[in-house]
Amino acid sequence: MKKLLPTSIVGSLPKPVWLAPPEKLWSPWKLDGDQLLEGKQDALRIALHEQQLAGLDIICDGEQTRQHFVTTFVEHLSGVDFENRKTVKIRDRYDASVPMVIGEVARQKAVFVEDAKFLRKQTDKTIKWALPGPMTMVDTLYDAHYKSREKLAWEFAKALNEEARELQDAGVDIIQFDEPAFNVFFEEVNDWGMAALERAIEGLHCATAVHICYGYGIQANTDWKKTLGSEWRQYEEVFPQIQKSSIDIVSLECHNSNVPFDLIELIRCKKVMVGAIDVATNTIETPEEVADTLRKALKFVDIENLYPCTNCGMAPLSRNVARGKLSALSVGAEIIRKEFAV
Numbered sequence: 001m002k003k004l005l006p007t008s009i010v011g012s013l014p015k016p017v018w019l020a021p022p023e024k025l026w027s028p029w030k031l032d033g034d035q036l037l038e039g040k041q042d043a044l045r046i047a048l049h050e051q052q053l054a055g056l057d058i059i060c061d062g063e064q065t066r067q068h069f070v071t072t073f074v075e076h077l078s079g080v081d082f083e084n085r086k087t088v089k090i091r092d093r094y095d096a097s098v099p100m101v102i103g104e105v106a107r108q109k110a111v112f113v114e115d116a117k118f119l120r121k122q123t124d125k126t127i128k129w130a131l132p133g134p135m136t137m138v139d140t141l142y143d144a145h146y147k148s149r150e151k152l153a154w155e156f157a158k159a160l161n162e163e164a165r166e167l168q169d170a171g172v173d174i175i176q177f178d179e180p181a182f183n184v185f186f187e188e189v190n191d192w193g194m195a196a197l198e199r200a201i202e203g204l205h206c207a208t209a210v211h212i213c214y215g216y217g218i219q220a221n222t223d224w225k226k227t228l229g230s231e232w233r234q235y236e237e238v239f240p241q242i243q244k245s246s247i248d249i250v251s252l253e254c255h256n257s258n259v260p261f262d263l264i265e266l267i268r269c270k271k272v273m274v275g276a277i278d279v280a281t282n283t284i285e286t287p288e289e290v291a292d293t294l295r296k297a298l299k300f301v302d303i304e305n306l307y308p309c310t311n312c313g314m315a316p317l318s319r320n321v322a323r324g325k326l327s328a329l330s331v332g333a334e335i336i337r338k339e340f341a342v
């Protein structure tokens with residue numbers, strides 16, 4: 001029988017201190033050339049080992065080979081200028097120095113395919129690979145060429161689809177698209193964001209997921225969350241579209257958030273990766289707290305469709321805290337499995 005409540009993380013784990021300075025985003029590499037390649041692979045091995053040791057069921061690379069979940073993908077596309085950066089407000093929230101689109105964007109070569117093959121070789125477990133979603137990519141760049149978020153998203157979706165097909169062929173079981181922008185630009189999601197995401201998953205036969213969250217545990221996000229009031233109903237704006245889409249899995253932020261659990265009812269047929277670990281605090285959840293979050297979600301998602309997960313990536317946390325959280329997730333899920341065992 002298939003194991004109930006397969007556990008996984010959204011994507012990133014902290015990097016070892018010898019690879020990149022910890023606890024920050026866009027942390028620069030400390031190595032270069034062949035040493036960097038070897039260092040990234042070693043870090044990936046550690047990330048894999050720690051997930052397996054914690055007992056997670058779906059394994060990912062911990063994003064050890066990427067500097068950032070969006071810009072590392074973009075770096076491999078033509079038509080983007082990384083030298084002349086622009087400062088833009090991303091997710092309508094915080095300023096970031098980002099690359100500039102100066103011509104037609106196209107994927108000239110594979111981006112993560114070799115890394116995915118490397119991960120595939122190391123484990124027999126189900127593996128998941130995260131890519132940025134087209135709308136979030138658009139929102140993490142300055143566009144001096146298309147002058148249309150929709151057109152640029154469509155081009156990105158084509159490039160993502162090429163990458164996703166190769167990742168699938170490399171043995172990836174679940175391809176996840178990270179779309180935090182879906183929680184901010186509702187009208188655009190309904191106008192073209194969802195269509196672009198559908199374009200990105202076109203023709204795939206592996207499982208597909210979309211991750212929508214309230215962001216990493218950085219100050220700008222924590223401040224934003226304080227303005228959202230006592231009930232966060234953002235998911236309500238996009239769930240009807242997601243319900244109609246061909247995406248298989250939806251990854252959500254739940255624990256310690258003000259998202260009403262009953263919103264999950266709106267995506268009843270989908271598999272749901274329920275965030276039962278808060279990535280915005282160094283406090284490690286107890287397994288009972290994890291179990292409690294899963295119990296609340298179980299009122300609105302069938303147990304066969306519930307995948308315990310983290311709220312978002314853990315890149316900005318310390319390694320010790322991240323390890324503790326992996327273990328809490330795993331033990332917390334086991335509590336519920338026992339309750340359901342007859």
Ligand SMILES: [Zn+2]
Pocket residue numbers: 010180211212213214215216311312313
């Ligand atoms: Zn996230």
